[in-house]
Amino acid sequence: MDFFDRQEKSRRRTSVLLVYFIGAIIGTAAMVYLVAMLLWFLLWLKNTHKPLDAFDWWNLNLFLITAGVTLLVILAGSIYKxxxxxxxxxxxxxxxxGRRLPPNADEFYxxxxxxxxxxxxxxxxxxVPSVYVLYREKGINAFAAGYTPKDAVVAVTYGTLVGLTREExxxxxxxxxxxxxxxxxxxxxxxxxxxxxxxLIVLAGRSIFEMRVRGRGSLYVYLVAGALFVVGSIGLFFGKLIxxxxxxxxxxLADAAAVQFTRNPEGLAGALKKIGGLTGGSRILAPQAAGVSHMFFGNALRASSLATHPPLADRVRWLQPxxxxTFExxxxxxLYKQLEIKEGAPALKKPPHSFADALTRPADLAVTGAVLQQAARRRKNTSGTAPRQNPDALMATIGAPLQEHVIHAEKLLDAxxxxxxxxxxxxxxxxxxIYLLLIDSDExxxxxxxxxxxxxxxxxxxxxxxxxxxxxxTLAPEMKLPIFDLAVPALRQLSKGQYLPFRANLRPLIDADEQVSVFEYALQRVLICNLDPLFGGRANRQRAAGIYAFCGVQNEVSCVLSVLARLNETASVAFEKASEKIPDARAVFMLQPGSQCGWEQLDQSLDxxxxxxFYIKKWVLAAALVCLMSDRDITVEEVELFRAIADSLGCPVPPWLAVTSLGASA
Incomplete structure (x- = not known):
């Protein structure tokens, strides 16, 4: 299953989640009605002397009231969240x-x-996503959260930060x-x-218990709290089930993808083994952990039959048959001591035992860049073979990067x-x-x-x-977009008053030579897609898929392919090969004149x-690759433009190894 199929499946799972959620509401509403009828029955027994079989357990009005209140509370709580x-x-x-790490942090870990x-x-x-550390959490765990890759964050616990080797x-x-x-x-x-x-219901019951109500009405208050707790437990059960x-x-699946990414099952297995052997394992102590447990790398709560993760031993055994x-x-x-020996990490003379201690950043945690470089030299120097550079092979790497891409990224960063x-x-x-990247080489x-x-x-x-x-x-062309990627976390920390003037300065810089180069367009497009939403620009979340047929976007697809085709000497041949790649005979694609497929029109088409x-996006990108590769001569600028197009469509593209001097040796 490729990246595009996985995205469509993820959207379908949202519909399945809605079905589960409706079932949970029905179950909770039924329990609320049952508890309400039980209380009503007790009052009836106290105030009447009729036989028990005279009590009617079905009361439509009471059911409508309890179901309505239950629905209102659950929906209000969900909408609020x-x-x-x-x-x-x-x-x-x-x-x-969590505390966000500054992008320029220089402490070793x-x-x-x-x-x-x-x-x-x-x-x-x-x-590059923003990175957070949960300094209060001493277990080994991590999670990624966000609506799209553009607003994602990666967070790790303090135990993960200081307890794992670099490979782990x-x-x-x-x-x-x-x-x-x-x-x-x-x-x-x-x-x-x-x-x-x-x-929310079980939390309300728990809160009332913690209030320690006193007085004549305290018994009734605790009865209500107990009822809420019992009813809420049904919601809690359904929540864990979901x-x-x-x-x-x-x-x-994520474990399998990680192994494909790194080609090093030992690293992932080592992290899982440390979770199994560590007191507390991957437990998260934060009160909000119950609602977030499904996001974590390891089980964040106590073990149960409804655990959100497979058994730890099964995950390790899958990696190491x-x-x-048995966990050591x-x-x-x-673990600190192991890092000191294996990777040259600074010794922890006094391990922090509290959140306050962790934030003081004691002197024995400090490290210079030289120590990090020494640790990097100790890492295993592996190499791989780049995948065949053809459209199908390159499409297969979208959303599924390989070890070669990791090695290439390390070389790029080192260079x-x-x-x-x-x-x-x-x-x-x-x-x-960013200004430097836009400075023209023309004196x-x-x-x-x-x-x-x-x-x-x-x-x-x-x-x-x-x-x-x-x-x-001396700046190699293939370094420019990676440098921009490095700058993204820092750019996110600008204030709106800083970002908007900076953003406004880019266009005059680009227009200084009265033309827009491929790289200038690509950089500006990627910057807009990644940063504008954070400062009041476009919607922060990717719009829901609403176009399912190529007939609805044939003009836009024609524009994208026309822009790419005109980068070749034989534009008509490149366009024809590309349009034939799209599996829809009903749509008509035409090579557009240069005056109708400029950068402004490309922006509108990509929007x-x-x-x-994702089905349409898949074939648009496949056709774009055919278009670029029709003359067998791929330039760095063309790859950058393809990256900008794919980024606009929410499809992450790994580095194209064949067109860079660094990738050639990978």
Whole structure:
């Protein structure tokens, strides 16, 4: 099953979730009615002397009242939570007590985590997500959350941060990226919103018990609380049942995808074994864990028959068939010591035992870039063979990156100058890096661009730009979009007052030479898709698929293919080959004149295609690849344009290894 089929299946699972949710509401409403009738029966016994068989257990009015109140409470709770989660993954991480890591963090464990996330993001073709650490949680666990890859966050517990080797950490992060690429995150957030309504009743009963009500009416208050708790337990049961049904199989699939991504089952198996041997394992102590347990890498709650994850031993045995089911007992302190020996991590003389201690960042946690580089040199130096560069092989890597892409991403990151990487990760200097990417190599154009920047940009940003200008001569073309990807987390931290002027400065820079290059368009398009939604631009979530036939988008598809075809010397031949790839004889595609398929028209076409089904997106991208490869001469700029088109359609494209000097040796 390819990326596009998985996305459609994920959307269908949302419908299945709705069926489960309706069933849970019906079950809860029935229990509310039963409890209400039982209370009514007790009052009836107290106030009448009629025989028991005279009591009528069916009361339509009472049923309508209890069912209406139950429905109102559940829907109100769910709607409240859905609204609360509109910020996406960052809101989930904050609810669990997570703290966002600054992109330029230099503490050893934090920098190591950020490096792994950056490598995985560039290897999979997604923008680098924001990273959170749950410092209160000493168990080993992690999750990814968001509505789309563009607003995703990756969060790990403190135990994961300091208790895993780099290979094990890479396996866990690869597992989470599988959820990002498979469309699981959107379903998880919908599930979290729906479950909150079901859990609201039991939470209300628990809150009343904790109030410690006193006085003559306390007995009745506790009776009501007990009734709420019993009724809410039904919702809690259905909630766990839904979580279990939705999550278990997906965890095995994510494990399989992580192994394909890293080709290192030992790393993922090692992380799972440490969970099995660690006191507390993967437990999450935050009060909100019950509603989020289906999102985690490991089981976040106590073991039960309705656990959201498969048994730990089964997951390890799938990776290592020889595993005997026995987990070696470990402590966080012993895991610290292993990292000190294996990876040159700084010794933890006083392991933090509280959230406050963890946030103090003691001196013995500090590490320099040299230590990280030394640890990187110790890593196993593996190599792979790039997949055959044909349209079908490249389509197969969309949403399913391989180890070769991870190796290539590591090489790309190593090749980028250190000062550029540091500045790209800095919430202030990242703007200077983006300006640098748009500075023209033509000496006659550059003065006009610098004049625009000096008249519009902040003085500090201008100074940073001047420091890195010498890199223009040595910056390889294939490094430019990865550098942008590195800058995305820092750009997300800009205020609206900082972002909007910066965003407005880009167009004058691009127009300084009175033309828009392929790279300039690609960079601007990717930036708009990834960042504008955060600052009041386009809707933050990808629109639901509303177009299922090519006849509804034949003009837009013609525009996309015409733009790509005109990058070839024989545009008509390239367009014909590409249009023949699309399996719909009813739609008519025509090569459009250059005046009708410019960058503005391409923007409009991509905006409409973003609302099409993944079936349509799949064949549009397949045809685009045929178009680009028709002359057998693929340039970096063409690959960047394809990445921008795919990114606009919500389809992450891994690095195209064959057209880069770094990838040639991979």
């Amino acid at each position: 859905v609204i609360d989660l509109r910020r996406g993954g960052s809101r989930v991480a904050e609810l669990l007590g 934090e920098r190591r985590l950020l490096n792994v996330v950056e490598e995985m993001a560039i290897a999979s073709g997604t923008s 950490l890479q396996g866990v992060i690869a597992h989470e990226f599988s959820h990002i690429l498979n469309g699981d995150m959107r379903l998880n957030l919908h599930l979290m919103g729906g479950l909150h309504g079901l859990l 979580q279990s049904a939705i999550s278990r199989q997906r965890e095995f 020889e595993f005997n089911g 007992r470990v402590t966080l302190e012993s 980028i100058p250190e000062d550029l990487k540091e500045l790209a990760r800095d919430p202030y200097g990242c703007r200077a890096v 006659s154009v550059r003065p006009r661009q610098m004049e625009i920047i000096q008249s519009k940009a902040d003085a500090g940003v201008i100074e940073e730009l001047k420091k890195i200008l010498p890199h223009l001569k 409409k295609l973003a609302g099409a089904s």
